[in-house]
Amino acid sequence: xxxxxxxxxxxxxxxxxxxxxxxxxxxxxxxxxxxxxxxxxxxxxxxxxxxxxxxxxxxxxxxxxxxxxxxxxxxxxxxxxxxxxxxxxxxxxxxxxxxxxxxxxxxxxxxxxxxxxxxxxxxxxxxxxxxxxxxxxxxxxxxxxxxxxxxxxxxxxxxxxxxxxxxxxxxxxxxx
Amino acid sequence: xxxxxxxxxxxxxxxxxxxxxxxxxxxxxxxxxxxxxxxxxxxxxxxxxxxxxxxxxxxxxxxxxxxxxxxxxxxxxxxxxxxxxxxxxxxxxxxxxxxxxxxxxxxxxxxxxxxxxxxxxxxxxxxxxxxxxxxxxxxxxxxxxxxxxxxxxxxxxxxxxxxxxxxxxxxxxxxxxxxxxxxxxxxxxxxxxxxxxxxxxxxxxxxxxxxxxxxxxxxxxxxxxxxxxxxxxxxxxxxxxxxxxxxxxxxxxxxxxxxxxxxxxxxxxxxxxxxxxxxxxxxxxxxxxxxxxxxxxxxxxxxxxxxxxxxxxxxxxxxxxxxxxxxxxxxxxxxxxxxxxxxxxxxxxxxxxxx
Numbered sequence: 001x002x003x004x005x006x007x008x009x010x011x012x013x014x015x016x017x018x019x020x021x022x023x024x025x026x027x028x029x030x031x032x033x034x035x036x037x038x039x040x041x042x043x044x045x046x047x048x049x050x051x052x053x054x055x056x057x058x059x060x061x062x063x064x065x066x067x068x069x070x071x072x073x074x075x076x077x078x079x080x081x082x083x084x085x086x087x088x089x090x091x092x093x094x095x096x097x098x099x100x101x102x103x104x105x106x107x108x109x110x111x112x113x114x115x116x117x118x119x120x121x122x123x124x125x126x127x128x129x130x131x132x133x134x135x136x137x138x139x140x141x142x143x144x145x146x147x148x149x150x151x152x153x154x155x156x157x158x159x160x161x162x163x164x165x166x167x168x169x170x171x172x173x174x175x176x
Numbered sequence: 177x178x179x180x181x182x183x184x185x186x187x188x189x190x191x192x193x194x195x196x197x198x199x200x201x202x203x204x205x206x207x208x209x210x211x212x213x214x215x216x217x218x219x220x221x222x223x224x225x226x227x228x229x230x231x232x233x234x235x236x237x238x239x240x241x242x243x244x245x246x247x248x249x250x251x252x253x254x255x256x257x258x259x260x261x262x263x264x265x266x267x268x269x270x271x272x273x274x275x276x277x278x279x280x281x282x283x284x285x286x287x288x289x290x291x292x293x294x295x296x297x298x299x300x301x302x303x304x305x306x307x308x309x310x311x312x313x314x315x316x317x318x319x320x321x322x323x324x325x326x327x328x329x330x331x332x333x334x335x336x337x338x339x340x341x342x343x344x345x346x347x348x349x350x351x352x353x354x355x356x357x358x359x360x361x362x363x364x365x366x367x368x369x370x371x372x373x374x375x376x377x378x379x380x381x382x383x384x385x386x387x388x389x390x391x392x393x394x395x396x397x398x399x400x401x402x403x404x405x406x407x408x409x410x411x412x413x414x415x416x417x418x419x420x421x422x423x424x425x426x427x428x429x430x431x432x433x434x435x436x437x438x439x440x441x442x443x444x445x446x447x448x449x450x451x452x453x454x455x456x457x458x459x460x461x462x463x464x465x466x467x468x469x470x471x472x473x474x475x476x477x478x479x480x481x482x483x484x485x486x487x488x489x490x491x492x493x494x495x496x497x498x499x500x501x502x503x504x505x506x507x508x509x510x511x512x513x514x515x516x517x518x519x520x521x522x523x524x525x526x527x528x529x530x531x
Contacts, residue, residue, distance in 0.1 A: 020182065020353070023182055023353060024182065027180060027182060027355050032355075033182070033354065033355060034352055034353065034354050035182065035352060035353035035354075036348070036351060036352040036353075037351060039207065039208055039291070039347070039351050040291065040292065058441075059354075059438070060438045060439055060441055060442030060443075060445075060517055061438060061439050061442060061514070061516070061517060062348065062352045062354075062438075063348070063514055065516070153181075
């Protein structure tokens with residue numbers, strides 16, 4: 001079973017960072033993982049997306065075009081990807097930035113006003129982490145212990161003071 | 177460092193080069209391989225090596241030529257259009273019998289092409305990496321960990337046979353992150369004084385070496401080339417490599433290299449689940465081409481399918497290797513489009529894997 005995850009939004013929202021966290025969750029759970037960014041010209045100020053695969057078996061294609069799990073943080077990405085989610089999959093939507101409401105009944109859709117929550121809670125720029133928290137709650141993808149281990153690995157030493165705020169952002173997401 | 181960590185393919189190649197004893201890197205940025213330069217610009221000075229961003233790809237390969245002549249392990253990297261620029265220098269390096277490692281993280285071509293993954297440089301790298309009668313060793317890893325393992329092998333064989341070695345990757349392998357593990361080992365030292373041909377300091381203890389690729393007497397040039405091709409025969413006899421899966425009873429054998437082999441492997445796994453007797457051969461060395469391995473794997477095959485991210489290049493070598501003893505079909509996507517495992521599976525079924 002491969003969990004194929006697609007993350008999409010604007011450059012600067014921490015899409016690739018969120019992907020890296022997810023990949024480390026998989027690595028620390030002894031799974032096979034891959035992480036692949038979009039590296040086209042769309043990166044420059046436009047939309048940005050990232051494919052993450054977490055699997056028990058060796059990963060063939062690291063490119064995800066039919067995700068089990070979709071996280072979108074802007075309207076263009078929502079429009080582009082919402083119909084690619086496989087039936088039974090889940091979609092997490094930052095409802096502060098995406099107006100649309102999905103009428104698909106074959107997938108589980110969660111609306112989290114992540115950007116507004118981040119701004120209200122002095123966590124500016126951590127909407128991505130709040131969404132990650134929501135994903136943890138809905139899928140049990142990993143344990144809090146692993147989340148902390150991954151945070152400590154991915155957050156560079158000079159930003160280590162932000163680890164606790166990131167953990168709080170995860171918890172805030174889990175409370176949604 | 178024995179801990180498993182996630183690294184981009186490009187960064188892993190760069191770190192592996194340092195551990196393989198590469199002391200000098202000469203490069204020029206181009207998507208999708210620039211992380212190699214970026215990583216080495218930070219790391220190389222810390223291990224007492226040289227990182228140099230040249231003014232062009234042509235300059236970079238000629239710096240490699242000079243550096244390799246002094247017996248020091250050195251490397252350059254680029255992507256397709258940049259490799260075309262380097263080919264003159266590569267031919268000189270081969271003509272002077274010098275070892276070096278060249279990385280090509282392929283993108284779409286011809287011309288500036290695109291920046292997405294491609295395998296359209298197969299013909300160039302295996303058949304015409306410059307003018308003249310010569311070959312380069314060509315390795316085609318299929319994962320980030322394998323790229324790491326390939327770098328040391330490439331440097332070692334390049335030194336042993338005094339010829340350039342190419343690691344042929346593509347944008348997918350260069351950009352993706354996968355878990356990697358580096359063996360606990362000291363950084364290898366390449367000792368120039370153990371290379372009797374090297375143009376390095378010798379305290380007047382021997383005659384000075386001259387490194388050159390110009391031979392004006394045809395007979396002398398012919399002898400030089402023949403000696404080189406005798407070395408190539410040794411490479412062909414001992415250093416071909418392929419990974420074969422499910423080939424013992426396979427009626428349809430898929431042949432694919434590099435990242436395409438991963439996609440093809442997914443398709444073959446899916447075919448097996450449906451009861452289709454499919455197998456896969458992944459050439460790891462593209463030159464020398466694993467002729468014997470392929471023939472062995474195709475022993476029971478009724479048909480062969482080559483899958484590439486190109487309009488069909490390796491497929492020629494597959495036909496030559498099999499001496500047209502089996503029908504060989506082709507499936508390819510090009511221009512930066514990555515084939516889907518489902519497309520490959522559909523092709524396997526269309527070829528009669530269903531009856």
